[in-house]
Amino acid sequence: MGDRPFVLPLAASLDFPLVGGKAVGLGQLIRHGFPVPPGICLTTAAYDEHCREAGLDAEASWQGASRAKGHERSSLLAECRRIILRNDLPDLVASLLNEELQRVPWGRINWWAVRSSGTAEDRARRSMAGLYETALGFSSANLREAILQQWAGLWSERAVDYLIRSGRMSQVPKMAVLLQPMIAARAAGVLFSRSPVDPRNNLVLINAVPGLGAPLVAGTIAPDEYLVAEQGGQWSVAEHRIQAKTRALRLGEQGVIEESIENSAATTSTLTEQELLELAATGRSVERAMGYPVDLEWTFDSQGLWLLQARPITAMGSDPAPVEKQTEGSSKPTQPVLNNLTSVWSRANFKETLPEVPSLLSASFLEEYMEDNILTHYRALGCVIPPELTPVRVIQGRPFINVTLFQSLMAQLGGDPRDVTEQMGGQGAVSEQLPPRLPLWKVIRAGFMVETAIRRTIRTAPTWFAEIRQLAATRAREARDYSMFPTEALLQRLQSLGDILKNRDLTFAIVAGVGQGLRILGTLLPGAIGHDWRSLLNRALQGQGTIISARQIAEVKRLALIAAREPSARLYFHPERTDWSDFRTRLAGTTFLREFEAFLQEYGHRGIGESDFSTPRHADRPDYLLTVIRNHLHGSVDQEPPDLMARQEQARSEALLEIRRRLGWRWAHRLLATWAYRRLTHCLSLREANRHFVMYFSVMVRDLVLALGDRLVAMEKLERREEVFFLTAREIRQLGTDPLRDWRPLVKLRREERETHLRASVPDLVEPHSKEQTEGEPTGLSPAILRGIPISTGRIRGPARLIRSPEDLQAVERGDILIVPVIDPGLAPLFALAGGLIAEMGGTLSHGAIIAREYGLPTVANVCNALQIIQTGDRLDLDAERGEVRRRG
Template sequence: MNFVRWLDEAGSPAELGGKAAAVRELLAAGLPVPPGFCLTTAAYRRWREMGRPDRLPPEVAAELRTAVDRLTSSGTAEFVPLLAVRSSAVSEDSPTASFAGQLLTRLGVPPGAVEAAVVEVWASATAPGPKAYVARVGAAEPEAAVLIQLMVPADAAGVAFTADPISGDPTRVVVNASWGLGEGVVAGLVNPDQWVIDKATGRILGAQVEDKEVTVVLDPTGGTRRVPTPPHLRREPALRAEILEQVWRLACRVEAGRGAPQDIEFAVAGGRVYILQARPITARPAEGWVSEFDSETDPDTVWTAANIQEVLPGLVTPLTWSAMQENLNYAFRKPYLETGTLTDPNRVFVAQFYNRVFLNVSALRDVASRAIGTSPEAVDEQYLGRTHGPDRPRRVFDLRKLPVYVYTTPKVVAFIRRTPQDVRRALNRLEPVLADLRARNLSALSLAELLDLRQELNREVREVGALHIATSSGASIFFESLLQFLRTRFGPDAYRLQASLITGLADVVSAQPGLELWELARLARRDPAIKLALLGRDPWSEIGRLESPLAGEFRQRLAGFLRKYGHRSVMEAELAAPTWEEDPNAVLGLVRNFIGLPPEAAPNLVIERQAAGRRETTRFVEERLGPVQRRLFRFLLRQAQLYVTLREQTKSLWMEVTHLVRRVYRELGRRLAEAGVLEDPQDIYFLTAAEVGELVQAGLGASEARLRIRRRRAEFERNRQVRLPEFFSGRPKPAFGEPPASAAAVLRGIPVSPGVVTGPARVIIDPRVQPEIRPGEILVAPVTDAGWTPLFLVAAGLVVDVGGPLSHGSIVAREYGIPAVVNVKTAVRLVRTGQTVTVDGYRGEVHLHPEG
């Protein structure tokens, strides 16, 4: 039987599979395609009939060797004698099931290793990932032919879409490209350059050149490897104008020949563009599309991004979700079960949809309905932003629930009285434990010992997380109770008074980094060399080379700062995210902002002024209360202040333990990559915690792990383009692209820190990339956590798309005394840097002034 079909020979998709059949069509149409052949589905069936052994059937191997010899000896000068071995399943690259990232590809395969590579490709067709994909999209079980071609020694490579993959606009061609092989682009290893081109004219409508840190190149001994991109090329466009024009013309020819919008992979070598493969752009997912790690949910359950996405903002990697999911649910369940406010021990409080984490508002409303002092309406305001004005008083006592209150109130009171002591005990117990763990040399531990340490730390994460939820619940109860007390006596002024009473507390942990960064800036002001180094591209290295006494003191203080706060960062609960300890330049970027501030902007002075205002507001309230009311007010105020500080303290402790887990996974990723099990240390974040254990203990093969990683990286990039609502019932409906821009002159949210200020906006998406903010500017952010709060010392006001009155950013904004409005939802999209805005922290409004 003939098991080989050359690309210039006739062959049906049933023999060649979808990918090879498409490549044969491209070659027949006169398009530049690397030479090659296909090992047909008949060969796959013969291998399957033999029980899927780890070698090829003898007759298949003989034909394959002959074909490889002919291909590699053809003397084609523009190609290298290494091969690309790609899957080509019968249903692969079809309009409804692309199988992108599901089946294995091997690049840079030496001729003598082709047989083993073919077996790997065939084995991948029956791996768990493709099986799940088959079930999800309703495709047939893949019969895998194998496409084998000469490798293009690519100078640059990428993907061209003949319709916008996000909006679906058929009049545009979108091109993504980077240096080296296309693996860097399609596997999501690099942020590629992007061009948007008018399909009809070839006119460039938009271009974005990225910092391309990594290049994937051929390894002369076989395979590929990742190398740092030369500095002079990192920010250079990967495609010259004449090459981009070639890509556009070829993409239009491919679409015209195949009759539908195409997803085209290409490579550039010696000034010529080669088409590697083309497939129809897979139809937009149906309404029932489910991402791999999506949670199950009832259709009536209400979910929100508020609060939880301060801890886990943006997309969450599979490793982080698998490590945090049960810990978070345990953290919520434990205090609520102890107080009797939760009746279902299996209630789910957190879920993930499309790599984003959401909080169960329905569960929190049920808990609130069983406790005096709070209410479901209070949950709505804190998490959904549904403000209940003075004309809509909230019910904090429901007579119908009297038997429930009789049962839960003694438990809640006992729990609240005990929690501050629990926090102190936890801090005392963990201080020496964490110091010992921080000092431990992880590189000296065996892989088994690292897994044991991971389990030990996981137990601590669970318990500290539960303590944080307990203090957060206490803060919520007393914050709400204080507000209701003030509303009955001061009406609409209650919000302003409450905010003024919960500020200037001095011991709010999350405000402390700003104090120490100020001291670093004070030192820098005294040494011109330090100031100059802070303006450089790599201030950490430049300051390390300075020899002045002040530079030595600066380094010493910075080292102390990193020992104390190095576990904090932007996206600090995401295990893949770099912390301040790992990225000191992020800290130094924040220090740079402080250098030009006047002495009166010192955070200790700011907090003292806030404390003076708090004392004045306290006197104002007490003077208008009778003796009994005054005692109740003092109790509620004392407890609200205490629990707000405890909330921030336990959050920091939680993140400190989480950072130790991160360090263990960093070490595991490094070891597995050095051993060749993973292609890159960062790949570990695209496995689950259980899979990491299986990989270490040889229960999961390296090939299967790599397949899952590639598939999940591709899905992660797809989900990056998905837009989800802030809150919803049941499963969210994923949308692509941006919604139509609003013409509203006033944006509304929740007022969380009083005051009114007008100034130019500074829109910052990620302070690690955009650390600069100038005095007098209004900080506009998608979400805030500990990595953002030092910016608050410079900002004149704060606008945040996500958040509530007890959000991390809200607490620190009150502590620093800047007007703030959160839960605005669309500010990042609608406000432009430099645009004049007015932040009204009394009314919860952001006024957008006309530009120009």
């Protein structure tokens, strides 16, 4: 052991390389007399000894992981974790650990908290907050297992990915482990001794939840939020926002349990005013003792306040400034911190293509996709993205996109951050904390890089889409025999799909092309042709005939016409039919069935909420399509004008002529507008084609994952195959290295958690420090007149039909104006019936908006609270030219 002890009391844990950042922070708190639960630290020397006895060359393996990619890296890291977990603690380490545990005060301790303390976390430049796991509620008998899990966590893909992004893989990290008695928390949370968004720096920010703080740290619950101000040595609560709370984690006699919160307490403040003032004063005292602003984790139990962690507040990766440079009245106020806490989060974009609460597998994949397929490109352009700033956050089971992050990227590249919310949809003002534009030479270089990527994408997209179709056909044939494939072969195919999508996905370049065209036209046209430029442009974008997702609308109409003219089919689609299970038998030999099967061949991989792997597709569950056809057939479908596309083409041509007329002889304007229009229309077509073909990947993944679910059911590790969607993407990848794990207890807990999430009411927008957390206020002049973003053109008068769930689709009749939360592209077949469309959330470039605009369906999006203000049956005047909705009593 030499002079490097294996075990230390927490109070003596002050040597960073030996005990890691978290232990040093707690050791300093104890040294300054702050209340910290007693505990011990199993040092990095113990970790080194375990690796030596287990035969793991940590340095060589770490360097190998830094060079490897994809499946090779995953396999290497999994092998390192397996080596760590399969060996027990070294005898000497175990003996010293037991001795030190007996010295911990507080008498008999039933439950322990086991926390990581890595040498790469809680430093000034990289806090790595939340990167490694904390294990709560372990008995003394199970502490060894918990320790091994913490050491293995050092080799997780998430940790390695983070260090690669932050350029720190050259340093081989080590892991110490903290063991402390569990606190029976009444309330817990985090505290920032300087509010990251307050330029005066006299506010303390406190987030609090009932019970244990683990759900808050994990980002799975929205906390009560408080701002506490200091003025003249006196503290007062400046602002507060109380969330509705339904569940809390508690420490009981049987360990950590989840409890329901009664209605009377659901909207009660987690903390009293006295506790808030005590917390704020303590946080500022810790700041003075440490010499820099701090981020604290804390808890209250029956005895009072305890501090569980202290780390510096990081700002864009810079060292924390000394406290005396950040006091009120300073001539150089601290630059506001850009992090997850100060970001605006929106459900826009994600809500459009996912169910209300998507599967855990899909939510975890989404986080990886945004990092690998979107942010990677921005980094290549030279944009600065702090490692602590993430693109996705899951709240109550619902993914939110970081609007502030994408506004910051737009600002760095010299664009208008306001474009983010207009194109994406949703609400939210532009952040005041955005970074400055990159140096001009970097912006110019980025422009050339983006243009090159767009042109390459336009050139290669048709070939890429054809390859996807061929790959999907091959995998569909294989899927019939997946039951005979070994688990490793299924996992390799999953990894292969991920690698293909990561290396060849065109989404970034296509979206860049669409945004480029729209930005040029949005800058040029208002001053050149007048205030109605948007209406003219929307009209000029309809009826292109190249939007693949919109073609299914015309196809559904055609199928309804076929059924109307074929007696046996018309008889089958009687108005009262709701059971479609026998449609293939009853319609055998009909022209309709032949054409319907051809439709499924092309569009059967699409569906409502289609970005979720767990969602059945049209081919799996054609009831929705058959219902739309039935409703169409009994709505005078034979009177449908045959020249719909011709009328749309004429409207488009007239709009283009009007734009050219208003531009007159300004040839430079005309040339630029023509180029931007062509770029926009081409990339809009590619955007929907890209989604159409990428959804084949979703189906291929779904088939493979369900095959793994069948395997786990056969091994009695799951009860039903669909439960496999309760696992995360990383857990799926680990099935090959941990084949004997019984997933049923974890799935049971996650199923219960999902039920809680489904019952919760979650806003579409989460903003930092807003006084109230609401779904948004009605826009427009009054509840009788609502306004939003014009998506398409045209005016329509008709009855409202609220669509809150898939069950509501059954009742849609011809001419209804649909009121929807978002424009799910899976609703496209329903557009054949609709007279108009109103969406609570949506942007000009969302998938559903592109389809509605192409079809020429009068559509207005971003009409806040439309589902609360409008009732089914209300008579509406929908003016998509002005983006206005009027209720007619």
